[in-house]
Amino acid sequence: MEKGITRSHEVETSNTITIKGILSLLMQSIDERVGRSVISLGMGDPSAYSCFHTTPVAQEAVVDALQCDKFNGYSPTVGLPQTRRAVAEFLSRDLPYKLSADDVFITCGCTQSIDVAVAMLAHPGANILLPRPGFPIYELSASFRHLEVRHFDLLPEKGWEVDLNAVEALADENTVALVIINPGNPCGNVYSYQHLKRIAETAEKLKILVIADEVYGHLAFGHNPFIPMGVFGSIVPVLTLGSLSKRWIVPGWRLGWFVISDPVGTFRKPKTVERIKKYFDLLGGPATFIQAALPRIIEETDEEFFKKTIRTLKQASDICYDKIREISCITCPHKPEGSMAVMLNLELLEDICDDSDFCFKLAKEESVIVLPGTAVGLKNWIRVTFAADPALLEEALERVKIFCQRHASRALGA
Numbered sequence: 275m276e277k278g279i280t281r282s283h284e285v286e287t288s289n290t291i292t293i294k295g296i297l298s299l300l301m302q303s304i305d306e307r308v309g310r311s312v313i314s315l316g317m318g319d320p321s322a323y324s325c326f327h328t329t330p331v332a333q334e335a336v337v338d339a340l341q342c343d344k345f346n347g348y349s350p351t352v353g354l355p356q357t358r359r360a361v362a363e364f365l366s367r368d369l370p371y372k373l374s375a376d377d378v379f380i381t382c383g384c385t386q387s388i389d390v391a392v393a394m395l396a397h398p399g400a401n402i403l404l405p406r407p408g409f410p411i412y413e414l415s416a417s418f419r420h421l422e423v424r425h426f427d428l429l430p431e432k433g434w435e436v437d438l439n440a441v442e443a444l445a446d447e448n449t450v451a452l453v454i455i456n457p458g459n460p461c462g463n464v465y466s467y468q469h470l471k472r473i474a475e476t477a478e479k480l481k482i483l484v485i486a487d488e489v490y491g492h493l494a495f496g497h498n499p500f501i502p503m504g505v506f507g508s509i510v511p512v513l514t515l516g517s518l519s520k521r522w523i524v525p526g527w528r529l530g531w532f533v534i535s536d537p538v539g540t541f542r543k544p545k546t547v548e549r550i551k552k553y554f555d556l557l558g559g560p561a562t563f564i565q566a567a568l569p570r571i572i573e574e575t576d577e578e579f580f581k582k583t584i585r586t587l588k589q590a591s592d593i594c595y596d597k598i599r600e601i602s603c604i605t606c607p608h609k610p611e612g613s614m615a616v617m618l619n620l621e622l623l624e625d626i627c628d629d630s631d632f633c634f635k636l637a638k639e640e641s642v643i644v645l646p647g648t649a650v651g652l653k654n655w656i657r658v659t660f661a662a663d664p665a666l667l668e669e670a671l672e673r674v675k676i677f678c679q680r681h682a683s684r685a686l687g688a
């Protein structure tokens with residue numbers, strides 16, 4: 275019996291798709307005989323393109339922290355006090371209350387923040403509500419923790435808002451939390467104040483936490499400004515997850531945070547905090563000198579750097595949106611307003627049987643990589659990351675257009 279249980283969990287974990295796994299399979303199916311440069315719009319790492327570059331201020335802060343020779347030792351496992359304080363002050367700028375350094379735990383990127391949140395909430399019989407489409411690290415982490423996953427839909431016709439009726443229908447007394455990603459990956463949406471408030475009120479009614487993945491915080495360039503979920507922390511306790519990775523374009527630095535945005539103290543009980551601290555003893559935290567650089571990175575990065583990133587992302591998303599309108603078998607139901615990715619709906623062609631087939635044939639014939647929607651929970655959609663060099667983005671989408679035209683005419687028997 276025991277053995278059977280173990281085995282079934284192993285299967286569950288091995289069935290969980292990862293974005294990196296699919297992208298590496300797509301890379302392998304590139305046909306070198308086609309003789310064209312490979313353009314990947316699959317992975318969200320803009321640091322690969324020269325138009326996305328971190329600020330020299332951040333690099334100097336890291337170099338200085340390393341060279342001063344004071345940060346070669348272990349840090350406290352929850353993070354250096356000055357690093358925790360700097361994140362607390364930084365996030366408090368946008369909140370109606372002040373976070374304290376004790377509310378902040380320093381992690382190896384937002385990926386680890388996700389795993390901490392899932393590990394802290396998992397217990398036998400519990401379940402968590404995740405968005406569909408979503409970010410598969412949540413499913414992967416939940417499967418390792420044996421935490422049951424239930425999906426609610428994001429509604430494309432409503433700007434990818436959360437289907438709150440579905441949330442209410444899915445939740446029961448064993449539900450621990452609801453996850454939102456805002457600005458959204460994979461959809462590129464940015465939620466309004468009103469919608470975030472309704473999410474908070476729904477979670478409060480259901481007596482569940484909100485996990486707010488704000489790794490794209492402030493990367494908004496459409497109608498709605500970015501509003502952190504923590505603004506509604508007095509309605510419902512919020513676990514705020516974030517990192518330097520996306521806004522500072524340094525995903526390889528592995529510096530993130532797990533923050534308890536709970537001014538009323540519903541969740542932040544001494545016992546809970548003790549348990550989280552113990553768990554961090556197991557993690558050890560990111561490199562001390564990167565942590566030590568963070569206060570200066572936050573302090574000294576000027577607005578112009580952020581504005582430039584936003585301008586470049588907006589320009590890239592416009593190119594993407596305009597180019598997609600020229601392609602008859604692909605539609606974009608909601609123009610991206612933030613983050614670095616957008617979901618596009620595929621109309622299937624006769625010799626293309628689904629989204630994976632589309633992506634594999636596209637890789638093979640055009641040396642362009644995009645992510646099948648199945649990887650983020652939506653079959654027959656694709657996710658395109660537009661955080662790329664504008665000229666390459668245009669070239670890649672031109673190849674997608676030609677690919678679609680070729681397969682459409684094949685379908686017509688031409």
Ligand SMILES: *Cc1c(COP(=O)(O)O)cnc(C)c1O
Pocket residue numbers: 318382383384385386409455459487489516517518519520525529530
């Ligand atoms: C990139 C990303 C993460 C992971 O961030 P890291 O800081 O690189 O670990 C988490 N959540 C979402 C939605 C992301 O897009």
